[in-house]
Amino acid sequence: MNVQNTATTYTPTEMMTVTAARALRNEDVCFVGIGAPSAACNLARLTHAPGITLIYESGTIDTKPEVLPLSIGDGELCDTALTTVSVPEMFRYWLQGGRITVGFLGGAQIDRYANLNTTVVGSYDKPKVRLPGGGGAPEIATNCGEIFIIMQLSPRAFVDKLPFVTSLGHGSGPGSREALGVTTKGPTKVITDLCVMEPDPATKELTVVSIHPGITREQIQGQCGWPVKFAPAVAETPPPTMHELDVLRELHARTARAHGSDA
Amino acid sequence: MNVQNTATTYTPTEMMTVTAARALRNEDVCFVGIGAPSAACNLARLTHAPGITLIYESGTIDTKPEVLPLSIGDGELCDTALTTVSVPEMFRYWLQGGRITVGFLGGAQIDRYANLNTTVVGSYDKPKVRLPGGGGAPEIATNCGEIFIIMQLSPRAFVDKLPFVTSLGHGSGPGSREALGVTTKGPTKVITDLCVMEPDPATKELTVVSIHPGITREQIQGQCGWPVKFAPAVAETPPPTMHELDVLRELHARTARAHGSDA
C-alpha cells in the first residue's frame, strides 16, 4: 500500500475535485450544486473543513450527507440536515438574504469573463441544443459572496462568445457587475481538470494561475476556445494527497453502493 | 334549577356575546380578536358550530382553547392548534391570502359607516388619549370576507365623526370600498349590548335590525352619537338559551380559574 503523502495516480476529475475542495474554508457557507460541486464540498467537509455549512437549494441547511445525492433533494440531504426550509424561504431569506459565502456553479459553456450558459446552444427560439436552463444559477451568481466554477476544459465549453448568458460572471469586463448594482465578487476561481483560472485583477479576464501536474500550456490552449492568458507567476497545482483521494474514493464507492440498489 | 330553553336572567354583555356567536357558521374561518370576539367565537365552537376554524393573529390555526386567552398568543392557543405559523406567514398567506371568511373587530370608536378608530382621541400629534393603535385591524377590515364588529353602545364610542380612521368600514357610504379596489364586504353586522345594526343595503349607514329583549328605541338613541336609523321591520333579538348561557359561563369560570393562578 502506498503510504506516501502525495498520490501519484489519480484521474483529472479527481484532481479537479480535490483542488475545488481545497478552495473551501471551514467557516464557509456554501450553496452546493449537484455533481462535481457536491463532491468537492463534501470532500472539504470530510477533510480540512469539518465545520463547513452546506446548503442545497431544496431547502436543506447544514446537511452532512453520508453519500452524494443524485438529485438536489435526495432524502439523505434532509435526513442529515440541521433543518429544512421551504424553497421560497431558501431563495428569499438565505440566498437573497446574502448569507451564502460561496456558490458553486457549473455550466455547459463559459466565456473569458466567466459568464455561463446553461440555456441553449444556437438561438433561443430555434435551438441547436436545448439545455436544462438556469435553475438557481442566475441568482446564485449575484447573491453569493463569491462563486467557484467547476468545469472540464474543452473547446465546446470554453467559448469565445456565449450564445446565451444564463448567469452573470464579470459581464464584459471591469465595472460590469458594479454598473448593474451587484456588490458581490462573482467568479473568483474556475477549477478545471487541467488548471485553475482566476479573473485578472485589472481586466477581469480569466487567467491561468496554476497548472495541474504533468499538464502543458499547449494542452490548456488546445482545450480553450479563446487565446489563453497566463498569470506572470503560474504555480503547479499541488497534487491530491493519499488521504484526500482515499476519502473521495470512499465517498464515491459509498454513493455507488447506495444508488445502485434502488432501481 | 331552571330547565327552560330560554334564559330570563343574563347580562347585556352575555346577550351581546351570544348574539355574536349565533352569527357564525360551522364552515366559517374566523380571524379572532381578544376579548368579546374571542368569547363569541369559542361559544359558537362549543355550541352550534363545532367545525368552525378559529385563527388568532399570533399564527395559531384551527385552535380549540379550553379557556379564553388573555393575550392573542397565550400558550393555550398554540397547544390546541392544528398548527402554528409565523406572523409574516399569517398576514401574507392567510389573511391577505383571502382565506378568512369572518374577521371580528372591536374599537374605541365607530361611525355610522362602521369605520373604526383605535388610534387616538384628539389630534394624532397631540392626542387627548393615545389608544393602542391598529394592530391587525386595518388589513383585517379589507382582507376578510366580511367583518363582524362587537362594541358596547355608548355616546363616546358611537360618534358622529371619527378623529382618526384606523380601519375601513363603508368609508363615506356606497361605493367607497369599491373605489379603493376593495372587493370584500366589510362590516355586515355591528353587535352591541342593546341591539344589532347592519349597514342599510342602499345607503350603507348602520341601521338597527334587531333590538335585544326589554330594550327601547329611546335607550338605543340615548347611547348613540348620531340620529339612529331603524330598519322597516325591526325584530326582537332572541334571548340566550340556558344552554348557551351555561356554556358561556362555564367558559368564563374555567378562564378565571386558569388565569387567577398564574401571578
Next chain:
Amino acid sequence: MAQVMSLAEAVEAHVGDGDSLAMEGFTHLIPFAAGHEVIRQGRKRLTLIRMTPDLIYDQMIGMGCAEKLVFSWGGNPGVGSLHRFRDAYENGWPNPLLIEEHSHAAMANAYEAGAANLPFAVFRGYKGVDLPKVNPNIRSVTCPYTGEVLATVPAIRPDVAVIHALKADQAGNVLLEGIVGVQKEAVLAAKRSIVTVEEVVEDFGPRSANAVILPHWTVSAIAVVPGGAYPSYAHGYYKRANGFYKAWDAIARERDTFLAWMTENVLKAGPDVFARQARRVSAAAA
C-alpha cells in the same frame, strides 16, 4: 373543503382541458400517480407549471397533454436531458410546445406571491443575464425609498395545483414533512387543488407545534395513493428510485421505446401499481 375520492374522480372533477396546472414537489413528493391519471384521462392543451419539470412532465409532454411549459430547470437531475421535453420543443413532437422560462428564484417568489394573493413578486434577480430579453413577463419596479430597480415576475395563480403529501387526517387536513419545496405555496396559490397522500390516519398525533399542515378548507380533493410519488420519494415511507431516474434516460430517448413504456406502465395500468413500485424500492434499499 377537502373531499376524499379516488384519484380518477379527483382528476375528472378538477382538471380540465386547457387548464393551467402546477404539479409540484421539489425532488421529494412528486405527484407521479396523479400525472399518470391526467395522461390516462387524455387531458389536452394544459399549461404545465413546475420549477423542475422532471420525469413527470417529460411523460405528460410526450403523451401530448401540454400546450405550454412554465419552468426554471428542465433536466433529469444528475442524469441528463428530458428527451421528451426536448423533442417537443425542438421538433414539435407530438405537438408544438410553448415555453415560459424563469430562474428558480423567480418561480419560488412567484408561487410565494400567489399564495399571498399578490399580483406580482419582487426580488433581487435576473441581473446581467439574457432571460429578460426572451421572456416579456420579466419586468421591474423601482423601490419607493431607495430608487433601486428590482426584478418582478407575475404571481403564479394556477387553475389547479396537484401535490403528493405524507398523510391526511380524518378531517382532511394534510401533513407535509422533510423537503417541502413550494407545495404549500402552490396549493394556496391555486383555484383548486388535489392532494394524493400515502395514507389517511385517525389524527396526526404528537407533532411539532409548527408542523407543515394544509388545513382541510384549503384543499379541494384528497386521494389515497400509497407510493404515489414513485420514482420520487416520500420521507419516512420509501426512498427515491435513483435507478429508475437513470433508466428513464434510455426509455425516453426514442419515441417508440417511450410510447411502449407509457402504454404498458401508464395507459394499461392504474394508481394501484404505485404501491407495489414503492415497496420494491424500500425492499431494495433495506
Next chain:
Amino acid sequence: MAQVMSLAEAVEAHVGDGDSLAMEGFTHLIPFAAGHEVIRQGRKRLTLIRMTPDLIYDQMIGMGCAEKLVFSWGGNPGVGSLHRFRDAYENGWPNPLLIEEHSHAAMANAYEAGAANLPFAVFRGYKGVDLPKVNPNIRSVTCPYTGEVLATVPAIRPDVAVIHALKADQAGNVLLEGIVGVQKEAVLAAKRSIVTVEEVVEDFGPRSANAVILPHWTVSAIAVVPGGAYPSYAHGYYKRANGFYKAWDAIARERDTFLAWMTENVLKAGPDVFARQARRVSAAAA
C-alpha cells in the same frame, strides 16, 4: 458565529447608545431579561422596534432608554394601556418619544423583507385609513402587470435584534417552537443579534425535519438565561404570568410606583431572578 457569553457581556458588546433595536417575541418568548439588562446598562436614545411594545418596552421607555418607538399595537394585551408609553408620548416623561406607527401586516411584511434583503415590502393594505397621512414611510408601487396600486413600507433592518429562544445546542444553533412570531425574521434582518435561551443542550436530538432553527452563523451572541421570557412564557418550560400582566397596570400607572418597582426588581437585580420567577409561575400553574 454565535458566541456564548453572559447577558451583561452580550448587551455590552452588541447594543450601543443610539442603536435601532428590535426585541421581538409575539406574546410568547418576549426577551424580558435582555430588556432589563439594557436598562441596567443605561442605554440611551434607542430606536425601539416591536410590533407589540408590551410591558418590555413600557419598562424601557419609562426608564429613559428610548428616543423613538416603531410599533403597530401599543397596549397591555387584554388589560389596557401601556402607561409609561402614554406618559412619554403624551407628556414627554422621562423624555419626549417619537413614534413611527404601522399596522401589524405592515410590520410583519417589513421584517420579512428585511430578512429577505429587500429594501421594501409590498402588500395589500392601508386602504381607506388615516395612518398613511401621518406616516410618510407608507408609500405605494404600481404592479407592472395589472396596474394595481399596492402599499409599501421600508424593510426593517435593525442594528440589533434580541430574542429569547427555547434552547441552543453546543454549536450555537438556536431552536424556536410554538408561537414563533417574527423572531427569525428579526434576527435575519438585523446587523447583529443576541439570543437568550432557557438552556444549552448537547444536541437537539429527534425533531421535526422542518424545525424552526437559526444556524449558529446567523447569531452574534447567545446568553443562557433560564426564565428569561418571564412574565411572557416559554413553550414547554413555563406559562405566561397573566397575573403579572394584570398587576403591571397598577404598578405602571404612576411614575413613583413604577420607579420603585424598577429600582427594586431591575436596577438592584440581575438576570438570575428570572429563573426564580418562572419557577413560581410553573409551580402556581401545576
